[in-house]
Amino acid sequence: MGTNEAPVIAAAGDAQTTEMIDGFHLVIEALKLNGLNTIYGLPGIPITDLTRKAQAANMRMIAFRHEQNAGYAASIAGFVTKQPGICLTVSAPGFLNGLNALAHATVNCFPMILISGSSEREIVDLQQGDYEEMDQLAVAKPVAKAAFRVLHAEDIGVGIARAIRAAVSGRPGGVYLDLPAKLFAQSMPAAAGRASLIKVVDPAPAQIPAPDAIARAMDLLKSAKKPLILLGKGAAYAQCDADIRELVEKTGIPYLPMSMAKGLLPDTHEQCASAARSYVLPEADVVVLIGARLNWLLSHGKGKTWGGKGHKDWGGQKFIQIDISPQEADSNVRIDAPLVGDIGSCVSALLAGMKSGWTKPSAEWIGAINDKKTKNVAKMAETLAKDPSPMNFHSALNVVRDIVKANPDAMLVNEGANALDFTRSIVDLYKPRKRIDVGTWGIMGVGMGYCVAAAVETGGQVIAIEGDSAFGFSGMEVETICRYNLPVCIVIMNNNGVYKGTDVDPTGRDPAPTVFVKGARYDKLMEAFGGVGVHATTPAELRKAMEEAIRSKKPTLINAVIDETAGTESGRITSLNPSAAKKN
Ligand code: ADP
Numbered sequence: 157m158g159t160n161e162a163p164v165i166a167a168a169g170d171a172q173t174t175e176m177i178d179g180f181h182l183v184i185e186a187l188k189l190n191g192l193n194t195i196y197g198l199p200g201i202p203i204t205d206l207t208r209k210a211q212a213a214n215m216r217m218i219a220f221r222h223e224q225n226a227g228y229a230a231s232i233a234g235f236v237t238k239q240p241g242i243c244l245t246v247s248a249p250g251f252l253n254g255l256n257a258l259a260h261a262t263v264n265c266f267p268m269i270l271i272s273g274s275s276e277r278e279i280v281d282l283q284q285g286d287y288e289e290m291d292q293l294a295v296a297k298p299v300a301k302a303a304f305r306v307l308h309a310e311d312i313g314v315g316i317a318r319a320i321r322a323a324v325s326g327r328p329g330g331v332y333l334d335l336p337a338k339l340f341a342q343s344m345p346a347a348a349g350r351a352s353l354i355k356v357v358d359p360a361p362a363q364i365p366a367p368d369a370i371a372r373a374m375d376l377l378k379s380a381k382k383p384l385i386l387l388g389k390g391a392a393y394a395q396c397d398a399d400i401r402e403l404v405e406k407t408g409i410p411y412l413p414m415s416m417a418k419g420l421l422p423d424t425h426e427q428c429a430s431a432a433r434s435y436v437l438p439e440a441d442v443v444v445l446i447g448a449r450l451n452w453l454l455s456h457g458k459g460k461t462w463g464g465k466g467h468k469d470w471g472g473q474k475f476i477q478i479d480i481s482p483q484e485a486d487s488n489v490r491i492d493a494p495l496v497g498d499i500g501s502c503v504s505a506l507l508a509g510m511k512s513g514w515t516k517p518s519a520e521w522i523g524a525i526n527d528k529k530t531k532n533v534a535k536m537a538e539t540l541a542k543d544p545s546p547m548n549f550h551s552a553l554n555v556v557r558d559i560v561k562a563n564p565d566a567m568l569v570n571e572g573a574n575a576l577d578f579t580r581s582i583v584d585l586y587k588p589r590k591r592i593d594v595g596t597w598g599i600m601g602v603g604m605g606y607c608v609a610a611a612v613e614t615g616g617q618v619i620a621i622e623g624d625s626a627f628g629f630s631g632m633e634v635e636t637i638c639r640y641n642l643p644v645c646i647v648i649m650n651n652n653g654v655y656k657g658t659d660v661d662p663t664g665r666d667p668a669p670t671v672f673v674k675g676a677r678y679d680k681l682m683e684a685f686g687g688v689g690v691h692a693t694t695p696a697e698l699r700k701a702m703e704e705a706i707r708s709k710k711p712t713l714i715n716a717v718i719d720e721t722a723g724t725e726s727g728r729i730t731s732l733n734p735s736a737a738k739k740n
């Protein structure tokens with residue numbers, strides 16, 4: 157079957173030839189009709205021709221080396237664009253590889269649709285042993301926000317419409333769409349087929365908060381002596397950047413961004429309290445959560461972080477929580493003023509509520525925060541100014557910090573343990589949705605998939621700061637980055653292992669489980685596919701290589717050699733590590 161085959165086939169035998177359309181083209185047309193023009197995936201039975209025909213139909217078809225990376229790409233495309241990212245895989249094993257990313261999308265509230273080809277229902281359901289036999293719909297359900305299967309060509313339009321709505325409406329999430337092999341070959345009269353497609357009207361409708369909920373929140377906020385705003389990645393996703401900025405600036409309330417909300421307002425903003433985080437969390441009396449959950453990343457809103465005496469105690473803060481999911485409130489501690497609605501609508505309602513009068517927070521509260529900030533910033537500046545040999549995380553990230561400042565439109569991908577923690581606290585972001593990282597699960601493996609999607613969706617420069625371990629999960633996709641010639645500059649913080657490179661096997665037989673080949677040259681991997689590889693052992697070499705990568709826009713991988721004794725066990729989440737926690 158040729159790749160440039162005409163999109164319609166003629167039914168033989170009719171006196172008047174009826175124009176026909178097959179399942180492949182109905183899927184493609186349904187996606188395009190809804191403005192979904194990019195597919196991240198990997199060809200194979202039964203969807204190889206779907207990838208070819210999608211490309212022939214002028215869709216962007218980005219083919220990966222492993223479905224998990226294609227899935228992560230689709231998930232983050234959803235976060236960046238507010239439209240469902242599409243991942244396309246083959247049946248059973250390819251589907252399972254993509255499933256990890258589908259679960260990730262659901263957990264992180266990213267809109268994504270995983271479309272997988274599947275084997276024949278008749279054989280699968282009788283368990284007669286088909287090629288790649290698996291009841292994929294049943295397997296996907298527990299980790300998906302919704303899951304659908306389409307059996308008839310005339311239902312493709314409905315299937316895709318339902319998948320889109322489920323992915324983007326309310327709390328966004330991952331949706332599974334099961335398309336059995338036979339469906340693609342089905343054909344129907346083209347006019348009826350096209351008429352069956354649905355262009356989804358208002359897929360993510362505004363959800364307006366109730367006036368009494370706004371009044372309750374305003375009353376509580378006005379009573380605060382030490383208010384704090386906490387911005388989560390839901391706030392970044394909502395794309396109401398100007399309103400959020402106005403709320404922060406008009407109220408004068410200090411704010412803390414969660415990692416993927418960094419840059420929603422520039423991290424250098426005078427009201428940004430990041431450098432005084434451990435001071436403001438326990439001190440604040442009223443906290444406004446905007447698109448941030450009180451999960452483990454926020455110590456569940458209680459314990460020492462929040463000023464509670466013992467680990468179980470709650471610090472006594474009162475919370476206002478803006479979230480689109482009505483079930484989110486009270487999930488960890490009492491939410492005194494839940495505001496259910498989309499963030500754009502809630503924030504503008506709060507802004508309107510301020511018109512009846514507003515007093516900015518006291519000079520005492522702001523002054524105390526600024527004092528802490530000044531001290532901590534000075535301490536950090538001292539650490540960053542050091543130039544040890546070999547490089548450590550700080551001296552390398554001091555360079556990255558400058559480069560990101562000079563290139564505020566670049567997307568910053570970040571994963572690892574120490575490479576993640578240090579980058580998050582050292583590298584400032586200046587614009588919304590520019591930082592994409594390990595997210596709610598704190599997982600490794602998102603790196604190269606995120607790089608590809610960030611470059612494809614924004615058309616601009618991507619900078620990835622990767623731990624050497626984290627990079628290993630998706631490293632083969634540097635071939636994909638080279639193949640599509642994407643402007644991606646990967647910096648590997650190479651400290652010879654997981655956390656550190658210094659562990660040894662006490663029996664002397666094998667390498668320790670946390671160490672890698674010493675002095676590995678990841679830069680050679682990039683050179684193998686025609687990209688630029690650089691081996692950097694000093695901050696000056698790193699700076700030169702990053703500047704050149706951004707100037708040339710060439711796929712570049714910089715192997716930044718970091719002191720193998722630098723780094724701590726589990727980075728900043730040592731307390732979650734059972735053996736380390738015992739010692740505490
Ligand atoms: P972070 O990890 O940055 O704290 P979370 O993923 O924990 O962020 O929280 C994001 C929250 O944002 C979720 O509870 C989700 O329901 C909510 N959310 C996502 N999009 C919107 C939106 N458009 N309007 C309101 N809430 C949203």
Ligand code: MG
Pocket residue numbers: 388414448449450451453596
């Ligand atoms: Mg969170």
